[in-house]
Amino acid sequence: MYARALFGSSLVFHIIYATLGVGLPLIIILGEVMNLITKDRHYAIMARRITKGFAILIAVSIASGTIVGVLLSLLWPGFMEMVGQVIALPFLIEIFAFLIEAVFMSIYLYAADRLSSPMRLLSIVLVAIGAVGSAILITDAHAWMNTPDGFRIVNGEVVDVDPLDAFFNPSFFTTAIHVTVSAYMTAAFVMASVAAFKLLKRNKTNEERAYHMKGLTMALVLGAVMSMATAVNGHETAQMLHEYMPRKLAAAEGLFETRTHAPLAIGGFTDEESESVLFAIEIPWALSFLAGNRFDTEVMGLNEFPKDEWPPLFVHTLFNVMVGIGTLLLLYSLFLIAWKFVLKKSFKPWMLAGLTAGGPLAIIAIEAGWLFSCIGRQPWTITNVMKTTEAATRSNYVGLLFFLFIGLYIALLFITSFVLYTYFKRNPVIKDLKEG
């Protein structure tokens, strides 16, 4: 019980920093590239300032990543036994991705002034490759837990292990793309939030406003592209669920009876008694179309599965939160882009105020997505192979550690915010703009 709580909360914490750690290097690259193309030094300043923030966040990302990495082995011995035999490859390769990132991050941070521009660009590109590589590889392990492959179980023993089959398990590619583009989307909206917030303040000089506007535009365009990609690929992810994890899809949609022309339920609460989703808006036939691109696709319902293998039904809400935020941010960023570039009007304060919510919303969507994916797999840790209860440790000290770690995470959330705030307060944009 505590094992799940401890591991779940550690991941929830790590994922905030890790996602930004994957996304921010891309934004730094964009800044560097824009600087090379336009020769506008605002972009160079932008890249440098984001790098400062990134250096602070990455410390927490690495520390919390070390925690989840080690806790994974301590808390889930049953699971690790299986991982070591079948899906150790991505974990090991991931370390090399970390090393690439760590080496070139140090080079970019501490040797920037001794490198030529192309070399500097190359090192930040390698940082980005290392970061996205590590995300994709850990996602591979996660995908394998959802759609295990590459081994057979005979009399409780693992046999016929094929590490490559396990590596390229059925959901690997879709899931990896989804995690990558959603991380880029999140970083873009976080940046848009900051820029919008700064633009809402009145006491800014014209040059500062111009600087923030450039950042906002860049983030907005990237955000729109990436949320489009996330939505398109999310559709594929849902079809992957339909094919390989029908139980999870049924729980996501609160569908109890197997049927064709299934409706899509938005909002509401899944009710076990009446076997329906209460207070939901139903779009007829949409779920069947989502699952198979045809209205007459047959979608499996929960009643096909034994009741003790149902995931908790509130995953419907988690799924809705993720998809809802994704759709909202996509539409809103398209609207703002059209407003600015097609209608050629300047943003109204309420538009900027709306945009400041974008970053936090994207992070909420990320968390909802992971929680949905993990909890929607329950009661299994490895789908149809290992139950969560078999995977967990039986140590008595987990409760104690749980409270210790929760305290640590809460403290760190405050301390990182404080450090970021103090740093940027003492080094405002205006200072960089003057110095150049």
Add this chain to the structure above:
Amino acid sequence: MEASIIAITILWSFLYIYSMLGSLDFGAGFWGMIYGRKNNTGASLIANRFLSPTWEVTNVFLVLFVVALYSFFPFAAAMLGILFILPIGLGLVLLTIRTTFMVFSHSVKRYGRLLQVISGITGVLIPALLVSILPVTLGGFVTMNNGEPELLYGKLLTSFTTYAHILFGLCTQLFLSSLFLADYASVSNDQKAAQLYRKHAIMAGPVTIIVAVLTLFTLNHEASWFLANAEKQIYGFSMSLLLFLFGYAALFLKNSNGKRGLFRYAVIFVVLQYGFAIYAYGASHLPYMVYPHLSINEAFTNPSMFYALLLASFIGLTILVPAFVLFWKLFLKDKRYLQQ
């Protein structure tokens, strides 16, 4: 060679690398704290200049060790997880505090000193916790309850050998880091700091050797199997002692600046000294991971996974070698970085 022996050798090599890097990292943190206030020599500056670009790489080697352990020896998970959850869990909390505070201290100068002291102190506690695992694996601290292993915390905390191990770990850390920082300072052309660190190394060296030998005498009677094995590795341990003497002697020879201390040679000899000692120790430890409950063959993975891992490690390291060379050039050799 048997596959499991190859695997444990690889794993042991990762441990060797991490123990060297970790000693430098934690030790430099400690010296950075000690000399943080009185800035009359560049001692603190030197320590921090080394730490800033390297801690991230050091940390990855820690994770590499853990991942390699569970990849090559998945059946060790159950026992190691239950035995070490508390020391490792506490170690993780401290490590997180240390890492984040160390990085934060660069960004908020006003609280920099406080953050630095906290990360310096945790830099002493973490190795102490990690080293306290070693005596457990030698036997005498684990009981089996209905097939479940249990660590006897009371016995561990009241045993003399636990503290001897911890003391040895701390001496090692201070010896290695002061030696290395003396070299680093000397290359950076800060002779004052170099001599300061040289003094520490001269103190810490013999103390470390004495503590190491004394630690052997404090071992439990359950660990006598280990001593018997260690006698067969006498060649490795003697080599180690010899290399120590060479390295120590190098501290007293004059270098090209006319000052005492051929630091580069001293560092190389001492790193080799620890290499011989660590592999001899590892060889004496075989075939057990945790005596007498877990041996490497019981914990080993299947052959197809083993070969896949071997190939992946090989490819990964080949790709990384040029990156490490570049890293070395930029931070450990480039005069523009060292003398800024």
